[in-house]
Amino acid sequence: MTEKQERILETALSLFAKDGFSATSTSKVAREAGVSEGLIFRHFENKEGLLNAILENGRQKLTVIFDSIHHLEEPKEILRRVIELPLTIDEDQRPFWKLLYALKWQADVYDDSMSNPMKDILIPVFEALNYHQPELESELVMVLMDGMASHILLKRSGNVEDIKELIFKKYDL
Amino acid sequence: MTEKQERILETALSLFAKDGFSATSTSKVAREAGVSEGLIFRHFENKEGLLNAILENGRQKLTVIFDSIHHLEEPKEILRRVIELPLTIDEDQRPFWKLLYALKWQADVYDDSMSNPMKDILIPVFEALNYHQPELESELVMVLMDGMASHILLKRSGNVEDIKELIFKKYDL
Amino acid sequence: MTEKQERILETALSLFAKDGFSATSTSKVAREAGVSEGLIFRHFENKEGLLNAILENGRQKLTVIFDSIHHLEEPKEILRRVIELPLTIDEDQRPFWKLLYALKWQADVYDDSMSNPMKDILIPVFEALNYHQPELESELVMVLMDGMASHILLKRSGNVEDIKELIFKKYDL
Amino acid sequence: MTEKQERILETALSLFAKDGFSATSTSKVAREAGVSEGLIFRHFENKEGLLNAILENGRQKLTVIFDSIHHLEEPKEILRRVIELPLTIDEDQRPFWKLLYALKWQADVYDDSMSNPMKDILIPVFEALNYHQPELESELVMVLMDGMASHILLKRSGNVEDIKELIFKKYDL
DNA sequence: GATGAATGAGTTTTCATTCAT
DNA sequence: AATGAATGAAAACTCATTCAT
Numbered sequence: 001m002t003e004k005q006e007r008i009l010e011t012a013l014s015l016f017a018k019d020g021f022s023a024t025s026t027s028k029v030a031r032e033a034g035v036s037e038g039l040i041f042r043h044f045e046n047k048e049g050l051l052n053a054i055l056e057n058g059r060q061k062l063t064v065i066f067d068s069i070h071h072l073e074e075p076k077e078i079l080r081r082v083i084e085l086p087l088t089i090d091e092d093q094r095p096f097w098k099l100l101y102a103l104k105w106q107a108d109v110y111d112d113s114m115s116n117p118m119k120d121i122l123i124p125v126f127e128a129l130n131y132h133q134p135e136l137e138s139e140l141v142m143v144l145m146d147g148m149a150s151h152i153l154l155k156r157s158g159n160v161e162d163i164k165e166l167i168f169k170k171y172d173l
Numbered sequence: 174m175t176e177k178q179e180r181i182l183e184t185a186l187s188l189f190a191k192d193g194f195s196a197t198s199t200s201k202v203a204r205e206a207g208v209s210e211g212l213i214f215r216h217f218e219n220k221e222g223l224l225n226a227i228l229e230n231g232r233q234k235l236t237v238i239f240d241s242i243h244h245l246e247e248p249k250e251i252l253r254r255v256i257e258l259p260l261t262i263d264e265d266q267r268p269f270w271k272l273l274y275a276l277k278w279q280a281d282v283y284d285d286s287m288s289n290p291m292k293d294i295l296i297p298v299f300e301a302l303n304y305h306q307p308e309l310e311s312e313l314v315m316v317l318m319d320g321m322a323s324h325i326l327l328k329r330s331g332n333v334e335d336i337k338e339l340i341f342k343k344y345d346l
Numbered sequence: 347m348t349e350k351q352e353r354i355l356e357t358a359l360s361l362f363a364k365d366g367f368s369a370t371s372t373s374k375v376a377r378e379a380g381v382s383e384g385l386i387f388r389h390f391e392n393k394e395g396l397l398n399a400i401l402e403n404g405r406q407k408l409t410v411i412f413d414s415i416h417h418l419e420e421p422k423e424i425l426r427r428v429i430e431l432p433l434t435i436d437e438d439q440r441p442f443w444k445l446l447y448a449l450k451w452q453a454d455v456y457d458d459s460m461s462n463p464m465k466d467i468l469i470p471v472f473e474a475l476n477y478h479q480p481e482l483e484s485e486l487v488m489v490l491m492d493g494m495a496s497h498i499l500l501k502r503s504g505n506v507e508d509i510k511e512l513i514f515k516k517y518d519l
Numbered sequence: 520m521t522e523k524q525e526r527i528l529e530t531a532l533s534l535f536a537k538d539g540f541s542a543t544s545t546s547k548v549a550r551e552a553g554v555s556e557g558l559i560f561r562h563f564e565n566k567e568g569l570l571n572a573i574l575e576n577g578r579q580k581l582t583v584i585f586d587s588i589h590h591l592e593e594p595k596e597i598l599r600r601v602i603e604l605p606l607t608i609d610e611d612q613r614p615f616w617k618l619l620y621a622l623k624w625q626a627d628v629y630d631d632s633m634s635n636p637m638k639d640i641l642i643p644v645f646e647a648l649n650y651h652q653p654e655l656e657s658e659l660v661m662v663l664m665d666g667m668a669s670h671i672l673l674k675r676s677g678n679v680e681d682i683k684e685l686i687f688k689k690y691d692l
Numbered sequence: 693g694a695t696g697a698a699t700g701a702g703t704t705t706t707c708a709t710t711c712a713t
Numbered sequence: 714a715a716t717g718a719a720t721g722a723a724a725a726c727t728c729a730t731t732c733a734t
Contacts, residue, residue, distance in 0.1 A: 020278070022193060023195040023279070027729085036695045037730090038730090043693090139330060139336055144317060147323075150316075154278070166310070167313065199704060211722095212720075213704095214706075215720095220704065369541040373706085386708095448621075451617065482678070488670075489663065490666055493661075493662035493666030496623075497665065500624070505655070512652065544725080546723080556700090556726085557698075557728085
């Protein structure tokens with residue numbers, strides 16, 4: 001991975017996240033990345049290849065996060081970590097998440113591949129905590145996380161931290 | 174509003190919702206609506222004007238819904254109605270909602286104009302129910318609704334009805 | 347000639363003069379004239395018909411001017427009147443002249459139909475005044491008039507009146 | 520400046536001069552230049568950019584001519600050279616001049632940037648020749664030149680050479 | 693690996709013109 | 714006489730992609 005290659009990925013990610021995939025032209029990516037337009041195609045085959053490279057890049061970091069949670073033992077600790085996940089997205093990872101969420105609304109581009117691993121983590125937690133409907137409770141948490149992520153990524157309100165505390169209280173965490 | 178004008182709006186809405194705004198060409202809209210491409214521009218000025226007409230159209234229907242909730246008296250009844258709002262989106266309104274949610278992720282296209290009226294409805298409810306942090310609770314409900322809407326509009330799981338019941342139980346509704 | 351018909355002619359003339367014939371759309375003419383677009387075509391057949399109507403309109407006024415000069419007897423008086431012709435264009439006739447001059451540079455639109463009558467007036471004048479080359483002198487005056495008209499119609503300098511006086515002096519008028 | 524780029528400029532100039540700027544489509548320019556239409560926009564941004572490139576191109580050649588006159592010493596020699604300027608336009612420069620003169624009649628397209636340098640040349644000449652009103656005389660010469668240029672560029676008469684001689688005689692050149 | 697000229701197929705938009713009312 | 718909805722063809726412009734260097 002050369003420096004220019006990385007600059008392309010970085011620029012494309014930020015533009016795709018800001019303006020959307022199809023509203024971003026390869027020429028704009030090239031211009032802002034300071035490389036020739038041809039280079040994008042040499043390295044990534046085509047525009048979709050560029051998107052895939054970006055997603056692949058991010059998915060790897062994602063796996064790391066999932067694994068770190070998987071290793072935990074205490075159910076409440078796991079639940080706490082899962083719920084606060086959207087809050088722990090740090091500044092330089094935001095474009096990636098924004099892109100991911102935006103793509104979900106674009107048909108046939110992205111498959112929801114992190115939904116199942118999340119369920120696999122949550123169901124055992126609610127079972128351990130003796131909730132009546134572990135699967136349903138898991139889904140509810142995922143709904144909550146989705147909502148939280150939206151609010152955070154779209155900067156809709158500042159007090160997400162407080163909302164998190166409120167949720168923690170409701171789950172007695 | 175002539176018949177062709179309406180057909181354009183309808184077709185555009187369904188295509189924008191399915192494939193995204195910028196991935197949908199005006200020529201495709203015209204073809205599927207069975208009108209000449211020029212007509213789109215004669216009636217809506219430009220592609221963005223078409224989008225705005227669609228959004229304006231939808232916003233009006235939205236106001237009707239908000240108003241119907243506003244007129245209710247019983248706090249719990251209001252809360253129930255608000256929470257189940259995402260579930261009451263009927264089939265022919267789905268494209269509008271899908272478009273709206275997709276646009277939120279595109280910068281500068283859509284302003285979140287229904288977030289405040291919603292707060293105005295919810296805060297008094299939680300005050301009446303003697304919750305400690307009415308504003309925070311309102312925001313949490315909105316987070317929940319956002320998550321629910323996503324799940325429904327993206328058909329991620331079938332048992333949203335069950336999730337709703339679970340939420341009702343948690344709010345003792 | 348109805349009132350709307352006249353308003354179309356007037357508006358078209360001023361727009362054609364300001365922006366050029368092909369850069370002016372019939373829709374803009376209709377809009378500024380406050381009539382429906384269809385009306386232009388009902389009255390003038392097509393865009394070129396509109397132009398021709400404007401030109402025909404103006405040519406009539408032109409003939410009146412030529413005739414008034416033709417009736418004069420005194421050679422110097424004629425020469426004086428001819429030379430100051432460009433200066434006597436009054437404000438509301440300027441668009442017509444501007445259009446006429448602009449059209450000359452557009453191939454195949456306008457034939458230079460006032461060049462010959464002018465020569466017919468000038469040659470006898472210079473013969474009467476005993477100039478050596480009456481035809482050449484006539485052409486020179488026409489060159490001068492062309493230059494003057496440009497300067498006036500394009501508002502290039504304010505002291506056209508002084509230039510006229512200078513020319514008068516040179517021709518001992 | 521690649522060969523295709525030059526071919527575009529050349530073709531565009533000749534078409535703009537012949538048919539007018541707005542009556543000439545970029546697709547026609549591309550076709551006649553034997554290039555793809557996109558190339559025009561890649562090199563010149565938009566249609567107006569193409570026009571500006573043409574004008575800039577011509578203005579440079581213009582400066583060379585002005586400079587060559589500026590270097591002369593003898594006032595009468597300068598006056599002679601200035602007056603015969605319109606006659607020295609050679610065949611391949613004619614389209615440029617025709618375009619320039621045509622554009623003057625189109626509002627906001629062309630600023631009369633060569634009028635002042637011309638005055639700077641002429642006023643000292645008439646001062647040196649002891650004319651009473653050097654500035655006015657300069658303007659008159661420019662009026663004359665404008666008229667001459669029109670006559671030449673629009674091929675209105677063949678004996679411009681004779682007219683020039685007549686003018687020379689009047690200025691005792 | 694990198695550039696940037698070049699393309700062709702498309703996209704958005706404009707426009708003269710027609711036609712039912 | 715007048716409107717304004719509608720069209721089809723063309724205009725301006727964009728864009729993903731290729732290729733010679």
